[in-house]
Structure formats: structure tokens, C-alpha cells
Amino acid sequence: MNVYEQILAGLRTKFSGVDDATLQRIASKKAEGVTDEGKVNSIIEGIFFQDVVMNYGDFRADGAQKTAVLNYEKKHNIKDGKPIEGNEPKDPPTEPKPNPKEEVPAWAQSLIDSNKTLSEKLAAMDAKEKADMRAKQVDEVAKSFGIPEFAYKGKQIADDADLNQYFTDLKQVMQDSGFQFAKTPEEGSGGQKNEFSSIAEQINKGTKEIVEQQGK
Structure with a gap:
């Protein structure tokens, strides 16, 4: 294995689980100009987890910056700060707005x-x-x-x-x-009932007197 491969192998062992692309970038940078394989171990020992984190952060920031530049150039139809001839900037297509009346069949x-x-x-x-x-x-x-x-x-x-x-x-x-x-019907008929009772009592009384006189 060459110096780069040895450094990368050592980093993979030392920083197990770290994104391999990050380790490759670190190994590539550390291997530049190194021809003595005897320095590989000291190079690996001099790399700390903080270096790995910083490398990853720099890579993300650089990628984000490039993406922002590309988006800006695309939006304003320019390249390297200069307008691109023959292509007029186009407005982004507008999304059709749904018609409320057509939302329900x-x-x-x-x-x-x-x-x-x-x-x-x-x-x-x-x-x-x-x-x-x-x-x-x-x-x-x-x-x-x-x-x-x-x-x-x-x-x-x-x-x-x-x-x-x-x-x-x-x-x-x-x-x-x-x-x-x-008055209720029951209450209204009370007087009539009393009158009938009185007549009946008088008849009974008269009948009794006649019977008694005949007995004498």
C-alpha cells in the first residue's frame, strides 16, 4: 500500500463509524508530499477527532457555498459574474391555483x-x-x-x-x-244525590207508618 492508503486504513481503524468520504479527504491531504512510509504512524497519531469534525464542516460549508452560487447564477442568468448572452432570464413558472368550485365534483x-x-x-x-x-x-x-x-x-x-x-x-x-x-261532574251531582236520598227516606218512613197502623 502507498502512503495514502496506509493513512486511510489507519484513520478507518482510529475513527470507526466516521463517514468514509471525510476520512478520504483527510488522508489525501495528509499524504501530499510524503514519501517515507515510516511517518505514517506519526501522521495518524497527530490527527484528532476535532480535525475530522472540522474537515466535515468545511466540506459542508464549501458545498453549501457552491450550491448558493450556482442557484444565484441560474436565477439571474449569469456565469462568473457576467450575463449569459442569448438567454433572457425567465420568471419562475407560477403554480396554477385551484378553483374552489372545482375542488368537489x-x-x-x-x-x-x-x-x-x-x-x-x-x-x-x-x-x-x-x-x-x-x-x-x-x-x-x-x-x-x-x-x-x-x-x-x-x-x-x-x-x-x-x-x-x-x-x-x-x-x-x-x-x-x-x-x-x-265544579267537577262528581261535585256538581252531589246536591242531586242528596235530594234523591231525602225523598227515598221520606217514602220509606211513610211506608213504615202505614204498615204499623194496619198492624193495630
Whole structure:
């Protein structure tokens, strides 16, 4: 092996795992002008990890600088600081902007709109059904308290309101205001029942007296 190859082999052993291209650059630089193979070991011993890092950093910086120069020359259509004749600088192509109306196909948009309309109709039907059920429940409870419709129709009654408590309070307010509630059928027929009972008692009493007189 020549001096370069010996230095490279020594660096690979000393700095195992380091990028081989970096070690090659270091070995190439250190081997310049060296012909005595006896100096190889001392050369390897004089190379430290910091040297490897610096070499790698210099290489990256040099590469980045070259890339920046090439990009600048390409953008401004120049070479070595001079304009390139015959080629006018071109503006970079603009990317086409998507048309918002074309993002969704027409058939897909139609299906979306149809589903939305159907969902709105179902929601409206469900809301109406719930409202009808609630109204029926309110009417039934109000009737059980003997409260006429005009006293509660058109008033906002919360969906989670306790109807029994609501109409209990309403009835009390109406009574305090002097409202006279109509008697229930059972209450209205009470007087008639008492009258019939009185007549029946008188008939029974008269019959009993006649029987007693005949017995004498």
C-alpha cells in the first residue's frame, strides 16, 4: 500500500463509524508530499477527532457555498459574474391555483346538498313530533287540575318543567285572584244525590207508618 492508503486504513481503524468520504479527504491531504512510509504512524497519531469534525464542516460549508452560487447564477442568468448572452432570464413558472368550485365534483356536491336537505327535514319532523307530544301532555295535566286553556295557552313552559308543580302554582295564583273554578261532574251531582236520598227516606218512613197502623 502507498502512503495514502496506509493513512486511510489507519484513520478507518482510529475513527470507526466516521463517514468514509471525510476520512478520504483527510488522508489525501495528509499524504501530499510524503514519501517515507515510516511517518505514517506519526501522521495518524497527530490527527484528532476535532480535525475530522472540522474537515466535515468545511466540506459542508464549501458545498453549501457552491450550491448558493450556482442557484444565484441560474436565477439571474449569469456565469462568473457576467450575463449569459442569448438567454433572457425567465420568471419562475407560477403554480396554477385551484378553483374552489372545482375542488368537489358536481355529482358529489349534489349528493352532499341532498343529504343536508334530508337531514334538515328529518330534524324538523322530529322537533314537531316532540312539540306535539309535549303539548298533549300539558293539556292532559292542565285538565286534571281543572285549569281552562286560556290560562296557559301561548305561555312558554320549559320542556323540563314539572307540570304538576307548574299547574299547582298556577291554580293557586288564579284562586288568589278570585277566579272561580267550575265544579267537577262528581261535585256538581252531589246536591242531586242528596235530594234523591231525602225523598227515598221520606217514602220509606211513610211506608213504615202505614204498615204499623194496619198492624193495630
